[in-house]
Amino acid sequence: MAAALTPQQLSETHRPTLDQALETIGTRAYWSPHPEHPKAYGEGGAPGSLGAAEGKTAFDAVLNTRFDLDQPGTDGWTGGEVSPYGPELGVEYPHADIDVLLPAMKAGTAAWRAAGPETRALVCLEILSRISARTHELAHAVMHTSGQAFMMAFQAGGPHAQDRGLEAVAYAYQEQTRTPGSADWSKPQGKRDPLKLTKTFTTSGRGIALVIGCNTFPTWNGYPGLFASLSTGNPVLVKPHPRAVLPLALTVRIAREVLAEAGFDPNLVALAAERPGEGIAKTLAVRPEIRIIDYTGSTAFGDWLEANARQAQVYTEKAGVNTIVVDSTDDYRGLLANVAFSLSLYSGQMCTTPQNLLIPRDGITTDAGPKSYDEVVSDIAAAVNGLLGDDARAAALLGALVNPDVKARVEAAGELGEVALPSRTVANAEFPDAVVRTPVVVKLDGTKTDEDAAYLSECFGPVSFAVAVESTDAALELLRRTIREKGAMTVGAYTTSPEVERAIEDVCLDESAQLSLNLTGGVYVNQTAAFSDFHGSGGNPAANAALCDAAFVANRFRVVEVRRQA
């Protein structure tokens, strides 16, 4: 087909954004081209974007339809998503015969490679731009697959996810352009003529990349791998979580449209929806055509991928046990409010939510006087209760539990120890079938090794442990052990002591964990900002990669050199 999107158009529209992204990953200052406020979209907002009502209408129009993508090898239809808020989505997606789809995805590789790093980056930015214009529509899709509350689904599933995708494109572009396209090489030979070669260097993708999506953050965790692989020259097959297909199906459709309009094969991006119980990720992961895998999910399957998908580069974000060390503070109220929010946001169903609060059993010093272990725990409980006392506000912060396993863990948490804060059921007025629970906080004795099984396992969901430890030193020992053995996406700490601060930093440097110190305001340990914060470190068992750094992109392509005598 004729190319409707020319390289020049793409460059005029997106090159300034790419340049700003490149600059920002170097300074790591604040920046985002994707507005966070719902009112920034639609009439009077970003040009061509859907407003709130239009986005809702677009989402509703997809429900109970067949979501055709015109992919090669479609051999049937599959679906079955049920919103954590209650409704069945009723969407059917194409099921692919991978023996047909995978070869078709490779057909466009040579042209995509020949386009070069800049054009690939700009096409990716056009895809992101169209996704951004449909943030309202995607927000509903994320909400009704993940169980996130609308505002979170809007922000984390929209602009923040798009930021992470753009960040990956910027890193990929930077790494691919480190080597020049060509070079003249002339080696002196004393009195003889120099040896002369002309050399060309071409970045070449590795093969088909597989993105294995997760239930809780289908776009936020999916976009980095998708855009890192696509912009480095690889076709990308998106295998969504069976309970969170729609956000990624919408994404794939947009990507295919843009690729075709820019004159490339739309099959460079495809969807692999699976039949119930099919377990297609395991089949795909070991196919020889699959050379890159991005995965977010359980440690068990992440470990399986790392051990078995030996033909591929495997990037995993698995489970960890996140810790907050409470040593001392000069803003006790701020600490309580900040921790309460962190425990509550999306019902603790973030891979970054703190699980273990390590508190010296003899208490801590604060600006409000000394506080005993029991006081700290009950004050945190009270802060959570205060934050979530009103059902409407609570529902808007908690969202819904993503699946019955989380509900079961919340209900069983009381068996693990003394309950300092019981979970309560919250009513969602708009969606009465939503399962909404407030966090439970359980007291555990960190000086007894027979209780460590509980706090040294990930208990995904709104369950936290207030672990009494012998001292801050003991807290640091436990922190080190937890990161080393179980991994951590985040570590938080509160201290007024420079020595303690330094000691916590050393533990995090030694064990490779990202640390937030003394957060008492509107930034929370579970949130990271693209272009500035790293998500995970890639250096402890929770994840083998960080979002986003050079290591996340540099091995998705290879540089092929051709040298000729000059």
Add this chain to the structure above:
Amino acid sequence: MAAALTPQQLSETHRPTLDQALETIGTRAYWSPHPEHPKAYGEGGAPGSLGAAEGKTAFDAVLNTRFDLDQPGTDGWTGGEVSPYGPELGVEYPHADIDVLLPAMKAGTAAWRAAGPETRALVCLEILSRISARTHELAHAVMHTSGQAFMMAFQAGGPHAQDRGLEAVAYAYQEQTRTPGSADWSKPQGKRDPLKLTKTFTTSGRGIALVIGCNTFPTWNGYPGLFASLSTGNPVLVKPHPRAVLPLALTVRIAREVLAEAGFDPNLVALAAERPGEGIAKTLAVRPEIRIIDYTGSTAFGDWLEANARQAQVYTEKAGVNTIVVDSTDDYRGLLANVAFSLSLYSGQMCTTPQNLLIPRDGITTDAGPKSYDEVVSDIAAAVNGLLGDDARAAALLGALVNPDVKARVEAAGELGEVALPSRTVANAEFPDAVVRTPVVVKLDGTKTDEDAAYLSECFGPVSFAVAVESTDAALELLRRTIREKGAMTVGAYTTSPEVERAIEDVCLDESAQLSLNLTGGVYVNQTAAFSDFHGSGGNPAANAALCDAAFVANRFRVVEVRRQA
């Protein structure tokens, strides 16, 4: 101890070299700070460097001694190297109790991390500079362990190896300084005060790095991993090949001296020599302390490392089957001379030596008229004979066979097909015990699939196959299959046809192999230049990494962020 080498001294001495290396990996023009000519060292040459006689004296002084490194955990002595030229070296190296040595190596990690990327790079450059000053000494050590002829041992084992080490340091420095040391982050909040954070970013090594050395190029293949890991903050344990310990033992001693003088723990670099048959690489490779492994050697052990050393980042250079496609040429004499040299250099014992010469069975067109398959093969044979007709010249080019396995392969090659060029024994006047053999060229029929077992296996040593193929198209199909299934460190091709040239390039881009086109002068397919050429691609089965690119260094460290409310 007091630091004798201050950061300021290091910066004054080495920062200009680092800057030039950084610039050159961007332009990929010719550059090296390490002179190739033996006369550039010693009196009147590089200041402080050993001249030819001094280097020989230093080498002789080490023979038949205990090579003490003052390493923790030394529990005995081991040795037994025998030069491929005949003499026993008689050197004994410390054998380490790794349960003592590994913890000792970690002790200096925090200070090495705190030194930061620039100081680490400059310390590495000081190490390289002292190695460079002792190039003559190291040349003898490389010669009498690898069997390389002196001039090759001098150049490839000296300046070229040092170039590859420096290149790795430059890449590592560049990747580590991509993220700033600190950042101020301020996120607007409409009418409210912005959210403000101060952030620090620290590069942190992964843990102890293991370098598993090879017999043929102990320094050239060892330095990239050693310096990439050390400069990214990791202690490095060097496990040399038991037949090629001395070059790396000398390297380790120099590194330890420099580290101590710069105020760091010398145990950041240590040697792990092994007792005969101990197989210590397998033990070390799966120790939890070992987080990075660089390996050059057999495919079998490389595959084992990739499958089993799951706790480590594993960089392997294994075996491949290198091909030259002969389609046509406008410089037939140049082709013959170039190919003859490539087959002969170091008795074909380079991982980059061409093995399969694919020649259309109906012959090729040349500037000297059409040449049949038989003519091309006999002309190559004649060119090799011409090059190696004089024993003294032949010995200086061939070196010695590195081990009895290579000799056995040369002697058995005649069973594989019709011998177009028999191997002949060359006398080495200075070292009568050296085993020196000229290359053997065997004719194989590439149109018969029952003969592909020979040319589709690596036959390491001076054995090449002149494979008759149906056509150039068939040659390209076989080239593709060879790279995909067996891997290739190098591909060469001769053609005067732009279409054929383009088709060969496409195969190499698709299968990720480095291509040299129409080499007829003084550059050979088996040689690469640091800062400009990539060694291997990391994208086919011959190697999972290239020397040197960002992917080779970016995952040897992690960036740990600490953020604080501003």
